[in-house]
Amino acid sequence: MDPFLSSRLAEAAAWVEEGLSSLGMYSDGTRLPAHCRYALSAGGKRLRPFLVREACLALSGDPDRALPAGCSVEMVHTYSLVHDDLPSMDDDDFRRGLPTLHRRVGEGTAILAGDRLLTEAFRTLAGTPGPPGRTGEMILRLADASGAGRLVGGQYMDMFPPEAADKAWITRMVSGKTAALLRVSLELGALAAGASMEVVDRLSKLGEEFGFLFQLTDDILDVTGSKEEMGKAVGKDVSRGKWNPVTALGLSEAEAEARSRADRLSSGFMELGGGWRAVSSLCLYLPRRRS
Ligand code: GRG
Numbered sequence: 001m002d003p004f005l006s007s008r009l010a011e012a013a014a015w016v017e018e019g020l021s022s023l024g025m026y027s028d029g030t031r032l033p034a035h036c037r038y039a040l041s042a043g044g045k046r047l048r049p050f051l052v053r054e055a056c057l058a059l060s061g062d063p064d065r066a067l068p069a070g071c072s073v074e075m076v077h078t079y080s081l082v083h084d085d086l087p088s089m090d091d092d093d094f095r096r097g098l099p100t101l102h103r104r105v106g107e108g109t110a111i112l113a114g115d116r117l118l119t120e121a122f123r124t125l126a127g128t129p130g131p132p133g134r135t136g137e138m139i140l141r142l143a144d145a146s147g148a149g150r151l152v153g154g155q156y157m158d159m160f161p162p163e164a165a166d167k168a169w170i171t172r173m174v175s176g177k178t179a180a181l182l183r184v185s186l187e188l189g190a191l192a193a194g195a196s197m198e199v200v201d202r203l204s205k206l207g208e209e210f211g212f213l214f215q216l217t218d219d220i221l222d223v224t225g226s227k228e229e230m231g232k233a234v235g236k237d238v239s240r241g242k243w244n245p246v247t248a249l250g251l252s253e254a255e256a257e258a259r260s261r262a263d264r265l266s267s268g269f270m271e272l273g274g275g276w277r278a279v280s281s282l283c284l285y286l287p288r289r290r291s
Contacts, residue, residue, distance in 0.1 A: 001285055005017065008278040009050055012070070015063065015090025016049035017041070019071045023124060035105055035113040036120075040078050042096035043231060049172050050071040051210075051279065055203060058275030068128045069138060069188035075121035076146050076179055082114040084155065089234075097215070097231035098281035118146070127204070138191050141184050179211020180219070180253045187208075206268050210283065213261045217286045219244040220254055251275035258287040 019106050020040060023166035048274040049070035062256040085092040085106060121153035125142055128135045144150060154176020162169065186207040190200045221230060222237050223246055237244050246254040266283040 001008055002281045005278050005281040006219070007283060009046070009282075012050035012053045013046040014066065015048055015053060016074055017053075017072045019067045020074065023120070024072065032109070032113060032116055035101060036078075036110055036117050036217050038104070039082050039101045039113060039117070040100075042075065042098045042110065043075070044078070044096055047214075047282075048073060048077055048185040050179055050282075051182060052189040054276070055186045055189025056193045056242065058273070058279070059190055059193035059195045060194075060275075061189070065129050065191050066192035068124050068126075069185075069192055072121040072125040072142060073181055073185050073188065076142065076151070077119045077125065079114040079117035079121070080151055080155070080181075082117070084108055086110060087153075089159065092152075093195070094227065095232050096275070124186075130194075132193070134191055134194070138188050141187050145180040145184035150176040153174075154178070154180065156279055160205070161243075170243065174207065174212060174215045179208050182211045182214060183207030202272070206265065206272075209261070209265050213258065213265055213283065213286055216254065216258045216261065217289060220245045220251065220258060220287075221291075222246070223251055225290060231291065255287065262287050287288040 032089050050079055052066050052073060053063050079096055082101050084090050092100055094100060100110075101113055105113075121140060122142070125139055126135065128138060148154065154173050155171070157173040158177055163175075165173075183204055184207070186203040187200050190203050195199065195203075195270040221235065222234050222244075225234050225251050227234055236242075237247060241247075245257065249257070262283050266280045271279040
């Protein structure tokens, strides 16, 4: 990995870790905050906070203003993983290299921990310093990304696919399940930096493309990766006969598609200016990632 990218990823991870550990949610006198903490700190890559921070830095913003957004997207993402792993959804025993939360503490507690992470995310975001109108716009965008038409809607589509899923259906599903949170991370970082709506809209489109590339590389790793590398079960799409670009096109065509999407997207970010070097480098790295 490009050393510049790896140092910026490490900086973002330390940044959001510090933000998360200073939130009041860890001390309410019950064990629930500790269960949220277990799910949150179990070795995630922190890609969404990285995107928030990079967008803010690239647009000359103060990362302190973006920290509530960085923490909130990671909380929404972690809640979605906790709920997705439940027996009534994807039924997984292993996540981020550790037993899933419901395997440790039971389903009811895992559901509540997820609920708590989701609600706490919005309370955290509401504490963003700066003009109230901007903070309101950020809350609205995170709600849209997390809600019916996006994350929740995409997960529902994934759980109940039609007999023959066409390209438009797959695009909507991936746009919701995977791209929504990655895309809104760039938007929130830009809003925290005080960027114009024109810039936010441009980033939104690149964020959507980033989401599709990320899902494609996730599908590839479901075939080529190991449980140890990924920190979760692999091979599930093939064993369930699930449609995705890898099962449909074959591995080598899907890998070629990932490389060409990565090249295009990396150039798209560089066209925005030099401050986007780390994000652009991440795009090029995604087809080679192992976790
Ligand atoms: C329960 C509303 C609800 C949604 C669940 C998370 C999810 C949606 C489904 C899990 C399966 C999946 C393939 C989701 C697509 C997004 C994705 C690849 C998530 C994993 O993100 P990473 O790799 O995870 O950034 P870490 O653990 O590194 O944070």
